[in-house]
Amino acid sequence: MTDLIRGMSMLHFSDLVVSMGGDADAILREQGIDPSLVGEFDFLIPYRSYAAAIGEAALSLERPDFGLCLGARQGISILGPVAVLIRHSETVDRAIEGVCRYLYSCAPPDVATLERSGRSAIFTLSIALRQVAYREQMVEKGLTIAMDAFRFLLGEDFVPRKVTMQHRRISSQERYREQFGCAVEFESDVNSVHLPNEGLDKPIRGRDAAALALAENYLARISPALGLVDHVREMIHRLLKVNHATLVVVAHEMGLHPRVLQRNLADDNTSFEELLDNVRRDMSWQLSATGMQVGQIATMLGYAEQSSYSRACRRWYNESPRDLIARRRRIAASR
Template sequence: MVNLTRGSALLAFEDLVSSLGGDAEALMRAHGVDPEAAGDYERFISYTAAASVIGAAARELDCPDFGMRLARSQDIKILGPVAVIIRHSETVADAIEGVSRYLHNCAPADTAGLRRGPRAAVYTFTITLRQLPHRDQVVERGLGIAVGAFRLMAGDDFVPLKVTMQHRRISPAETYRDMFGCPLEFGSDLNSVHLPNHVLTRPIRGRDAAALTLAENYLALVRRDHSFADHVHELIQRLLAVNRASLPVVAREMAMHPRAVQRRLAQSDTSFEEILDDVRRTMAWRLAATGVQASQIATMLGYSEQSSYSRACQRWYGESPSQLAARRRNTRANV
C-alpha cells in the first residue's frame, strides 16, 4: 500500500500547535516533513511521517485529543476536490458513495464505505497501512472530519447513533461527548459512524449540480495507477534534493518492494527510470538559468560524474550543459 498522503493532511497543524505553545516547524522537520508541504493539497508527504507528527504533537504538548482538535480545524477542506462531492451531491448517500469512490485521491491507504442495515447505516473508515504510528490519533481525526461532514450535509443538529473505534480510549470521556455528541465504543471491530437510515435520503441543501459534474469529471481522470505515478514523481523530487532518489529508497518510503513499485508503474506505461529522468530533465532546465556551474548541477541531479549529466543534457536538449546554460540565460535576459 502506498505510504503517502496529501500535504493537506496537516492543514491547520501549525496554528493548532502554536496555540498550544509548541513549535510546529520543529516537529515537522524532526519527522521528515517539509513544512512547505503542510497544508498543500498539491504536495504529497509520507503518511507515516504525517501520523508521527500528529502523534508527537499530542505527546509533547500533553494534548491527548490532538487528533480531534485538528479535525475541528481542518473539516472537509483537506479533501480537495472530494470535498466538492460532499457539498454538491444530491443526497447524503450519494455523497458517501462518492467519497468511497474517490478518497484514494487524498490518501491511497484510506478507504471509506457504507453498510446499510434494517434500522441504521454504518459509515466505516479504514487505514490499510499495516504499520502506522499513532494510528489512534489519525483515526480520531478521520472520524471527527467524517462527523463534521455529516453535519454539513444533514444539518448542524445531526447526531450519530454511535461512534466506534478499534483502539482504546485515549482522552477523557467528556472530550468524546463534546466532539461526537453520542455514545462511543472502544476496542470495536470497526472505526465507524452509525446513523439513522433516513439521513441517507436527506437532500443536500445549496448543492450545485454543475460543480458536482466538474469535480466528478476531474476525479474520474485521476486513475489509481496515474495517481501512483504522481506519488512516485513527488517522492523523487523530494529525495533528489538529498541525493537519495533511488528505487530502493522510494520503495521503502512507500512501504513496498521495489519490484512492486515497478509493476504498478508499468500499469501507467512508465517506469521508475523514466520518471527519474523526467524529474532530472525538468530540474536541469530550471537550474541552467540560475548560473549554477554544470558540475554542481550534475551533483544536484544525483549524477556521480559530470560526464553523465553532459550526455543526458545532449539527449534531452541536443546541446551541451554550457550551451543550454547560455541559451537559458539569454532567454531570461530577453523576457
C-alpha cells in the same frame, strides 16, 4: 497501496500546535517534513511521516485529543474536490458514496465504506497500512472530519446512533461526547459512525449541479497518487534530463530530509541508489534504439565518464554500450 498523501491533509497543523504552546516547525522537521510546504495541495507527504508528526504533537503537548482537535479545525475543507461532492450531490447517500469512492484522491491509505443495515447505515473508516504509528490519532481525526460532513448533510444538531473505534480510549468520555454528541465504544471490531437510514434519502439544499459535474469529471480522470517508490522513480527520470538526479535534490523536491527519504524507501525494501540504477538501465535500453552515440547516452544517464556507463551496461546486459546499440538496431529492423 500508495503511502503518499496530499499536503492539504496537514492544513492548520502548525496553527493548532502553536495555539497549544508547541513548536510546530520542530515537530515537522523531526519527521523530515518541510514546514513551508505543509498545507500545499501539490506537496506529497509519506503517510507514516504525517501520522508520526500528529502523534508526536499529541505526546509533546500532552494533548491526547490532538487528532480530534485537528479534525475539528480542518473539517471537510481539506478534502478538496471531494468536499464539492459532499456539498453538491443530489442526496445524502450519494454524497457519502462519493466520499467512499474518491477518498483515495486525498489520502490513498484511508478507506471508507457505507453499508445499510436495518434501521442504521454504518459508515466505516480504516487505514490500509499495516504498520502506522499513532493510528489512533489518525482514526480520531478522520472520524471527526466525517462528523463535519454528516452535520453539513444532516444538520448541525445531528447526533449519531453510535460511534465505535478499534483502539483503546485515549481521552475522557466527556471529550468524545463533546466531539461526537454521544459516548464512544472502544476496542470494537471497526471504526464507525452509525447514521439513521431514513436520513440518507434527504436531498441536499442549495446544491449546484454544474459544480458537481465539474468535480466528478475531475475525480474520474485522476488515478490514485503514485506510491513513494514510483514517485521517486518518476522524479529521478525527470531530473536525469538536467543532470540533477541526486538523493539530496530528489529529497528536496519532495520536501523531505534525505535520511528520511532513504528510511522510507528502506521500508519498501529498496534504496535511492537501487532506483537510480534501475531508471538508468531502463533509459539506456530506450536510448540505445534512438541512434544516439554512446557518449550522448552516458551524458543523458548522468554519468560524468563514459567508462562508468560502459561498466554499468556490462553489468545490466552483459555487453558493451555499442553492442547494445547494435542489438537494439537488429530488433528494430526485424519488426
